[in-house]
Amino acid sequence: MRIDIVTIFPEFFDVLDISLLGKARQTGLIDLGVHNLRDATTDRHRTVDDTPYGGGAGMVMKPEPWGQTLDSILDEKKNADAGPLVIFPSPAGEVFTQAMARELVDEEHLVFGCGRYEGIDQRVFDHTAIRARVRLVSLGDYVLNGGEVAVMAMIEAIGRLIPGVVGNPHSLVEESHEDGLLEAPSYTKPSTWRGLDVPPILLSGNHGAIAAWRREQQLERTRRVRPDLLDRAANEGESPSARP
Numbered sequence: 729m730r731i732d733i734v735t736i737f738p739e740f741f742d743v744l745d746i747s748l749l750g751k752a753r754q755t756g757l758i759d760l761g762v763h764n765l766r767d768a769t770t771d772r773h774r775t776v777d778d779t780p781y782g783g784g785a786g787m788v789m790k791p792e793p794w795g796q797t798l799d800s801i802l803d804e805k806k807n808a809d810a811g812p813l814v815i816f817p818s819p820a821g822e823v824f825t826q827a828m829a830r831e832l833v834d835e836e837h838l839v840f841g842c843g844r845y846e847g848i849d850q851r852v853f854d855h856t857a858i859r860a861r862v863r864l865v866s867l868g869d870y871v872l873n874g875g876e877v878a879v880m881a882m883i884e885a886i887g888r889l890i891p892g893v894v895g896n897p898h899s900l901v902e903e904s905h906e907d908g909l910l911e912a913p914s915y916t917k918p919s920t921w922r923g924l925d926v927p928p929i930l931l932s933g934n935h936g937a938i939a940a941w942r943r944e945q946q947l948e949r950t951r952r953v954r955p956d957l958l959d960r961a962a963n964e965g966e967s968p969s970a971r972p
């Protein structure tokens with residue numbers, strides 16, 4: 729997968745040199761390009777923002793640097809459907825979920841545009857949508873100072889699903905949200921710790937009973953912490969257990 733990131737803080741993504749994603753880059757599973765929006769400016773102060781038309785607080789990101797930077801990333805010869813997917817993190821976007829991460833891991837080329845200030849001139853989204861698929865995506869119903877933290881989270885959620893990035897692919901299956909439920913609690917040695925025992929069923933060696941216990945734990949935890957997930961599954965006509 730090719731990933732391009734447009735940002736005014738390129739150093740923010742230095743952390744993608746380490747851990748599993750860093751290894752994925754070294755082995756060629758992920759090819760990353762980070763583009764400093766200020767490199768597309770022409771004035772001495774490398775200005776990327778200006779006051780909003782119509783008044784209002786704060787500043788808006790100018791369209792010209794965005795257009796020039798995206799020109800260098802998007803292949804004009806490809807039509808919008810064949811080219812990359814351009815994602816702008818935004819509190820006004822569709823909510824990012826594990827299902828979306830599973831959907832996006834099949835993309836060959838993702839471009840992430842990190843807004844700052846009060847946001848990006850709307851014409852950047854409109855013009856980019858002429859030549860590429862564009863999605864505004866939100867991590868949740870809260871506001872960040874910019875898109876970089878959200879892009880980092882999305883790259884991690886998507887990147888770890890690329891075959892070969894995570895050592896044991898089975899570990900991706902028994903995770904929260906993979907089957908519409910929260911994950912069951914986990915335990916390891918010692919079997920007793922500060923007077924707290926591991927549930928005896930997990931020491932029984934009865935794999936069928938252990939699987940049944942874990943599923944019940946998932947359902948109980950989901951009912952208690954995220955009943956909305958059960959409602960969502962019901963509305964989508966799926967029982968959580970229906971998922972493979």
Ligand SMILES: NC(=S)c1ccno1
Pocket residue numbers: 817818819865866867868869870871872873874875878
């Ligand atoms: N909720 C998201 S993704 C966001 C981006 C910028 N501010 O909030």
